[in-house]
Amino acid sequence: MRSSRPALLTLAVATALLASACSSSGGSGSGGGSVAGTTLTYWASDQGGSIAQDVKVLTPELNAFTKQTGIKVKLEVIGWNDLLNRILAAASSGQGPDLVNIGNTWSASLQATGAFLPINDDVMKQINGTGRFLPGALAATGAPGQPPVGVPIYSMAYGLYYNKAMFQAAGITQPPTTWDEFVADGKKLTKGGQWGVSVEAAQTPENAHHAFTFAKQQGGSFYDSSGKPTFDTPQNVAGIKQYVDFMAADKIANPSDAEYSNGTEAVKDFATGKAAMLLWQSADATLAQYGMQPSQYGVAPVPFNAAAPSGANHVDSIVAGINLSIFANTKHKDAAIQFMKFMTSQQAQTDLNKEYSSLPSVSDAYGDPAFQTTTVKTLQSVLANSAAPMPAVATESQFETVIGAAVQNLFADAAAGKPVTDQSVAAQLDQAQQKLQAGG
């Protein structure tokens, strides 16, 4: 009798723990407590460098919307590391918000889930959107030939941000236009506690975006015309190696950057004078948050290769941006469409893009003087002329995940002083492709 009691207890504890082994992980995102008919739940992405900043920027706009329409909006700002999972959880449970911001590169993936309301001509008319959106931005709202699953609200492009004072101190008069110049300048700028460039080397989307652009410039592509992945081509290897080599071979990026994962650390290093250059999308608002004045830095297009390899694409940025989507499960479809109309109105577009230093996605908002600066003009021209949308395939979000991780692993090797070779890059890409194919 005495000995059987602990055994029973053990068994009970063990069973309970084992059961939890199977059902662990993954918090389900709820938040759609929709009883009052006229309260919308809105998940906004983190655009302002911190969640508190986003709440500060969005609240007056949401109040204006409530005043206009009588519809209340319950706002939740979600960080980039969680957003996709939250959307996924909401899609699978059917318990989600009414509206959500998505990174426009996920459009085709999320379109495949059927989680979002298709924006057909009828909805487009209701939000007054017909013909107003920038064509490039509108292209990144879903797979070609299908009704989009969102509308663009903030548009962005990558640019080369450089510290004017540091350039001057190093005797550099012009921002680099080729990668050779970029590396040479980077070496001049790397001294003392200062580095040529800062990279967010452990952040998945950031890595994937750069991998895409650098590979494009080498004439590479991650998918063939039929939508099959083609990751480890020599062109893709060359592009990714070129990016990782900033740390591995050129030594113009701080090895510590290999830990940077939250999407703000590289910007902070640039803003606080630890690095002289930064390749980023619409960084002004975040830079200002870290105390850097617009007069202290310049923005130029991202460089190209001096001699373009054969088949190279004239691409120096992804079509970056944020779309607003309505969940197909919403019980407040009409109210949600009204909100979409509000968010794409000239006024809201002007206000919000000014605050976030992004580009309006509707043409009629560009009249505001805030969008006449050289920075905006530079990025606007990139977006119109040399930006390419990320692959519009259903596996796009997995593509970002596996390529982002591959680049992260390569940076970790570089930081540890291990050589990064064509073979090691190809091996990472091969592994990434196997994982992606296993997913489908």
Add this chain to the structure above:
Amino acid sequence: MRRAGLPYLLLLPAVLFELLVHVVPMLTGIYMSFKHLTEFFIRNWSAAPAAGLDNYRFALDFNGAIGRQLLQSFWTTCAFTVLTVCLSWLLGTGAAVLMQDPFRGRGLLRTYFLVPYALPAYTAAITWEFMFQRDTGLVNTLLVHDLHLFKTAPFWLIGGNSFWALLITAVWRTWPFAFLVVTAGLQNIPGDLYEAAALDGAGTWQRIRSITLPQLRSVNQVLVLVLFLWNFNDFNTPYTLFGNVPPPQANLISVQIYDTSFQNWNFGSGSAMSVLLLLFLLVVTAVYLLLTNRRRKTDA
């Protein structure tokens, strides 16, 4: 007869909740593991095509990228768990035995020791994450700038050291539980055993070996098992320390399963891995209980 039914009636609510909270999700997980459940079907699970044993074949194909990674993370997890359990148990038991005899401030110290256990997992792990950062972390400030043990600052959150960073954080989090359980177990050892031993001239070490440890056996049996299962399944610590892409050297199996499910959107395959993990832990637990119980019977 009616009285015999009463205990079962009283147990009923607990059994129902157990079903709801553990058994139903577990069965759902097993069901999912036989489906090709990808992003195309997450809105309507039942429409996902049947996969047969595909998901299992694929997880156990050690020539493929996923199977290889799963196997590697399995070994990493085994090493991590064994080390964490041993260290936590040693620290916990050591501290509990040292605090067995009353002294001034014992209560305060005991409370203090329990702080890591009382902290939410996220808070604890994120603090360690800050401390382990290469340029700004406390650990490198101490090791490199104050003690000058390294010429260049080592990385803790990437590369080979990440395994040790993970281990340190996990031990720091779990040892207070061992301390708590062993402290409770020590209260049950009759004081006269020690008095008799002292009269017979037994030293401290002898008393620990001949009285404390044998008397703690049933407590330790449960404690070691619980520590093992917790750490083998631990998700919070690695995820908070490393984010969704852990360094290969510290890639625990729970994060690997999470990645398959939520990063690659393949819930069928993730579930199959979960089921395999469940089976493995069941076997380990069964063997462990059989062995420890048999030993106790032969001892008795």
